Amino acid sequence: MEITNHSAPQIEEMRALAYKSWTANRDGVLKFRQQLEEYKASVMNTILTQNNTKPGQQVRYSLNRDALANITSEIFNFLPKESPFSKVRFPKCSVVGGSGILVNSKCGESIDGADFIFRCNLPDLKGFEMDVGRKSNLTTLNTISIIAKRYNFMQTMSDSKKFIRKLQGFHGYLWMPLFGLKSGLSYSMRVARLVHLSKDIPNLKLIIGNPEHFVAVQDFWRTKFLSTRISTGLYVVTLALSLCDETNLYGFWPFSRDLNLRPLKYHYYDDLDGPLSVHSLTEEFSTMLMMHKDGLLRIHLDQCT
Incomplete structure (x- = not known):
């Protein structure tokens, strides 16, 4: 995932x-929608939502299409009546990824x-905060990569308290x-119950994809020659394009060096080595770059002023 694997003209273009x-x-943007x-x-x-779902209804998992799950009365109660x-x-809109390119970017205010x-x-x-800001309106939670790895599958009270904080x-x-995955339903339900019932996060509402x-x-993206499973980042970018007149991307950069060939961390906030192999982030980034050229979205790759 080194940017040095790209040719000099490509680096200059970016x-x-x-x-x-x-x-x-x-x-x-209207055509894209x-x-x-x-x-x-x-x-x-x-x-x-309670308008597009019924108790007892069966839904297919997005990543296990041959498996079905039941919308129990408990799950139905998690759902808002209609989509916000x-x-x-x-x-x-701002869509904020986690790339190390955000370090020292001073993009927080923007x-x-x-x-x-x-x-x-x-x-x-x-x-x-100076580099990434402090506000949020919609935040995704990947239960596979986050709850499993950072919060021990939410097995103990200590895990739950750490998560709520x-x-x-x-x-x-x-x-x-x-x-998402059938194997993740049990601990995803622990998270949903906790978020739905907790009185310690009054400013945050659970929504289920x-x-x-x-x-x-x-x-849709397979028609654009993205054959691997799309990342959460590209999914959120797609959602933003559906909702926003102007979509600005920050922290989307899949390479281990910046445009000046300085080394970067994969995430600005931890020491994770790299992405899951199920995604093709370089291909996704190339697609976003073309959309930037076409004026559909704007990618910020340099320091903000």
Whole structure:
């Protein structure tokens, strides 16, 4: 995942993009949304609600399509009556990834200046506010990579308390894929119960991703020659493009060196070596870069001023 594996012209092209003036393509964004509609990837179906789901209904897991799960009465009670995104659009959004390119970026103020802020996979904010900001409106929670690795599958009271303390730094919505992998349902339910019942996170509401929407978005991107499972980051970018007039990306950079060939950490907030092999982040980034060129979204690769 070294940027030195890329040719000098490619590096120069990305560096030039970081400084080139950018113009939003409103018509292009509308066309993109129409294409999503054609693949049943409408923002209307993003989450499970009491309007689009019934107790006793069976749903397919997004990553185990041959397996079915029941919408129990408990799960049904987790769901909002209707989607909070069905009737809203935001003028300007920030989508914040976790790349080490954010270190010393001083992008916090720019990120927080948006009307709606998406954050991926419950990142650390405390201590990094100058570079990544402090506000949040929708934060994703990947139960496989986060709950399993950082919170010991939520097995003990200590794990739960540690998790709740982390959540207290976030506001808005906590999006989680309850029906991602069948093997993850049991500990994902522990998380859902905890978030739904806790009185210590009054500013955060649980929303459960619709597995059919994830599959629809996956199918859409396969038409764009992305054959591997899409990352949470690309999924959230897709959601932002559905909801926002202007989408700004920060912390999306899959390489271990920046544009000046200085070494980077994979995440700005930990020492993780690299991504899951199930994703092709370089291909995803190349796709986002083309969308940046076309004015559909704006990628920030340099320091913010």
